[in-house]
Amino acid sequence: MRQISIALMGFGNVGKAFAKLLLRKQAILKSDFDLEIIVTGIATGSHGSAINSAGVNLNRALELIESGYPLTTLCENGQNFNGEAFINACSAEFLVESTPLNPFDGQPALSYLKSALNRGKHIVSANKGPVVFGYNELSVLAEKRNKAYFFESAVMDGAPIFSLFREALPAVEIRAFSGILNSCTNYLLDLMANGYSFDDAVLKGQQIGITETDPSADIDGWDASIKVAALSTVLFGIPITPQQVDRTGIRDITAEMIKDATENGEKWKLACSAQRQGNHLLSAVVKPQRVNAQSALYNINGTSSYVVFETDVLPGLGIVETDPGPETTAYGMFADILNIIKKFSYV
Amino acid sequence: MRQISIALMGFGNVGKAFAKLLLRKQAILKSDFDLEIIVTGIATGSHGSAINSAGVNLNRALELIESGYPLTTLCENGQNFNGEAFINACSAEFLVESTPLNPFDGQPALSYLKSALNRGKHIVSANKGPVVFGYNELSVLAEKRNKAYFFESAVMDGAPIFSLFREALPAVEIRAFSGILNSCTNYLLDLMANGYSFDDAVLKGQQIGITETDPSADIDGWDASIKVAALSTVLFGIPITPQQVDRTGIRDITAEMIKDATENGEKWKLACSAQRQGNHLLSAVVKPQRVNAQSALYNINGTSSYVVFETDVLPGLGIVETDPGPETTAYGMFADILNIIKKFSYV
Structure with a gap:
């Protein structure tokens, strides 16, 4: 069975829904995709972060956040990492980003995504900002690093728009x-x-x-x-x-x-x-x-x-x-991960 | 540039629209997919057939049919082949089928598709009959032969239904x-x-x-x-x-x-x-x-x-x-071919 590691940046309604979806889909990932997805790090906006190279316990993370506690107790070395420091410290094959939208320049998410690509991670983002302010730059960088930048949930939540044309409808104008x-x-x-x-x-x-x-x-x-x-x-x-x-x-x-x-x-x-x-x-x-x-x-x-x-x-x-709701947005991110895995023939 | 050969069975409104689409998309196939698709055979219901291993001239075939002439003059050896004989005689990597629907048992299309798989061809079909009466059999056979059976145009013409779930929406119930x-x-x-x-x-x-x-x-x-x-x-x-x-x-x-x-x-x-x-x-x-x-x-x-x-x-x-119209059905078949090529990493 192939194990994939992902780092979550953003653990609001969408990030939490994503964690729940991941827990719920574990069985089908195993049976239908011969795949296990572990979350090696979670960075939140106001509840600290947790990094654990063996996999953060998602049930515990959800409980902590819902009770208003920081995630830091789940961190393997008790340290807190934010932003770039989190991306550097967390070993993961994917960065899955759902931080708040900045409608003026897409920052700081755009920088985070660039850093992640430069560190050899695939990037999945639910954020419209980086699409509008950095699509070409991120696409070129992803191509150069032989990684993917997918962002299905940026428009119409998890409904397939970008993936529809990318995956199902070739050679369409x-x-x-x-x-x-x-x-x-x-x-x-x-x-x-x-x-x-x-x-x-x-x-x-x-x-x-x-x-x-x-x-x-x-x-x-x-x-x-x-x-x-x-x-x-x-x-x-x-x-x-x-x-x-x-x-x-x-x-x-x-x-x-x-x-x-x-x-x-x-x-x-x-x-x-x-x-x-x-x-x-x-x-x-x-x-x-x-x-x-x-x-x-x-x-x-x-x-x-x-x-x-x-x-x-x-x-x-x-x-x-x-x-739609946070669950549909979460599915868009989940589908992006599986579509990247398919594209790069991981499984 | 990769060259793909296909055999067309059925040259009614949909088959003709497919031939026109193929002609129109030649440039983009070359530029975006580094691909050339040639039609090595066409079998019609009432206008004979044409087999040419170097590629049947599609413009001429369309002209002949539209003027009411049989295709036989375009055949490299002047012979006419129908049904199974056509599948056996025509060397092609894909069989692309748009023969009339038989709502009672899907025949003879179902048999044609089986023969084509058994001869090592991928099959693309716009026909609902074989889906309803032979989906499991054809899928198992395709799997066994390491070939694909795609049929996007069988329901809602070229609108992506089967490809949507197969290509874009993984792990959905x-x-x-x-x-x-x-x-x-x-x-x-x-x-x-x-x-x-x-x-x-x-x-x-x-x-x-x-x-x-x-x-x-x-x-x-x-x-x-x-x-x-x-x-x-x-x-x-x-x-x-x-x-x-x-x-x-x-x-x-x-x-x-x-x-x-x-x-x-x-x-x-x-x-x-x-x-x-x-x-x-x-x-x-x-x-x-x-x-x-x-x-x-x-x-x-x-x-x-x-x-x-x-x-x-x-x-x-x-x-x-x-x-919708024959053109949209034709696009569904065209998309199936490109999606099979992607799946089997031809390009």
Whole structure:
């Protein structure tokens, strides 16, 4: 049986869900893949770190974090390592990163991923920042080091977008994409259609953890723009920044506009789209759109998301993800690891 | 540059679209895959066959067929070969099959595919029949011969279904699926919602080539049942026949029922679904369903199709295919070839 060692950076909701998924999938990894994945290190944002070359006990790590304790007691030498020091100290074949997004320059995650590649680790990241601000650099570096940089969970959680085209659909030319890429605003617009005021919707979103304390990243369309930029960068091969996306958020959607739409059997959605011609980007737009029941966007409800691709061989290929959560993001990272193992013929 | 030889069995709309796609993709195969694919033989249903070990001229073959001539003039020895004789006579690394469906036992395609595997060829098939009636046998034989049996286009044309789970989503447990898998009935129900009588809708469907001369395979839900059986067989690992699907077609959907649905903002759809628990199939159903605008089935219009999978890691993953045609089916076969080449590390 092949043993694979991974280091986890980031142990928030996604990192914890990943650890639980790994525990749950141990049996199938063994039976179907002849594989064991051990976690040789975990670095958290505010609960210290643990490094153990024989494998950190994941059940204990989850218990400690959930009881508010630091991980340091699980560390083989009792020391705490953060950031670069953690990457240097932790011996692992993969770095699996789910640290918070920095929407302005992707740091410090981008530097961590570079360091990990330079130390000969494959990198798996759920982080949109490094995709948007470092995709080309990281890809070139990964190629040079004969390692992989996979990031399925950066857009639409664990729904297969990047892997779909990379693994299943060879020799396709993607000409355009459109859809709903931000769960939070979709949820808020649904609440408003059900009579909530904008402020009450935001409050409710915050209560159930869909909306951030500062909701502007979602509401002003930044999160959607980052995702449009990531898709353009990777799938079109045309790198753009979120700032280059023609962006309008949902702040100006009034209760009256929503009411009028509802009365006419229509809905407001925060629609994303981009179009290319060859290597030229024709448009990249995030903008509220009023749609009727015939639109594919109409019944993308709550926190679900949707993207449809127009390609030279398939006129319309849509992907719908319903009810996402940290578990689906965790699966995207898990799938990335197995797909890297397949690509490099480890098993 | 690696040269791959393929033999085409079936040169109807799909086979011809495949030949055109191959011609169009030659440049990208060369530049991105360092690959040339040559067609060393074509067997048609009623226009003879052509075998040429240096490669049949595809442009000429398409011209001949479109002018109503047999292919025999392109054959290196002027002979005609059919069925098994063609497979034996044509030297090729792949058999690419798109002969007509036999919904009762998958023959003779099933035998052709077995012969091809036994002669050491990879097999790519757009045919649902062999999947439903021979998936296990063909898979075991392929494994034994160290060859592949891929059949992406058997369900939802070229939209990635089988390849999605095989290539992109490792270690997933699929618990259920549902959707709209038959384009013809979906198109007919749309026409009826627009005021066509059942008979007029069938006539119109026949005029534009969506509906067969004998429309019963679609209308009575057989085509949808074959697809449900194929998905259960491959994705659940639970082989069932179309006869085992709880099947109701659209014959009893009256103009009044359609009118009543339309007046209430609803639509009739021929819904497919199946559910499992472990290795036990809980249900496999094809049945008309009246859906409202909140349903994911509601805006699957015309000849589009849709399937949503419920898995242990992604609660809902939907695939939508819009505007399919012979070209999309052809792409599924083309993708199968490239995915087999990747799997066997030819390039």
